[in-house]
Amino acid sequence: MHNSPNSQTDLIKATHVTRSFGHGPGAVSVLKGVNLSVPSGSFIAFRGRSGSGKTTLINLLGALDKPTEGSILFAGQEITKYSDRERDELRRTKFGLIFQSSALLPMMSAYENVDFTLRIAGISKQDRDIAVLRALEHVGLKSRMHHRPFEMSGGEQQRTAIARAIAHNPTLLLADEPTAELDSRTGLQIMKVFRDLVRLEGMTVILTTHDPTMMDLVDQVYELEDGQFVETQ
């Protein structure tokens, strides 16, 4: 595959990406030609009003969905041409996904929640023991790892969700409104966890948010308006 010198350092590159839902006169055009280059090891935020297309874009970048038109390259590979099976494999090995609600299993401790995901991915007990502790340490939750979700604060639950998403050491972490259910102080702490994963672990983090106060910690903000980027800071 031919790459320009620039694109070799991009972890994610989206070109002329559109996404429409439905057909014919009832079709809704949600993304209308998005171009994006995300360098490896950067911390990026998509900001925009409700309905501007943030979740749709995150789902496309995370290989949970396919664009109507356009291409998305991950590490130089056109993932929009991948089969379902290849996309599953990519998500399982290279991506970590975090959502607004932590969606932890309520009867399991923080440790068990993280461990469970690795267990169903077929990781050996020996490797899991190391990976789970390392992930919980990264999010500052080692001392509370035996607590179950109802015994944890919202911020601790979201930290557990982050630990679960990073335990397999993904290259790219995608988070859709990860601070929306948290107060602003806790939200800022969660943003610092992401920032440290970028600065100390070299991960690339892309998240969505409504909240302008979260923007100081990221490298770049992309503003989505009605399915297009309108301004780049």
Ligand SMILES: Nc1ncnc2c1ncn2[C@@H]1O[C@H](COP(=O)(O)OP(=O)(O)OP(=O)(O)O)[C@@H](O)[C@H]1O
């Ligand atoms: N599967 C779908 N079928 C039809 N329309 C959809 C579908 N998914 C999203 N949409 C529409 O696309 C638009 C953008 O949705 P999206 O969830 O990407 O916005 P958002 O910026 O993430 O909003 P929010 O901040 O409220 O989560 C909305 O108008 C939504 O109704």
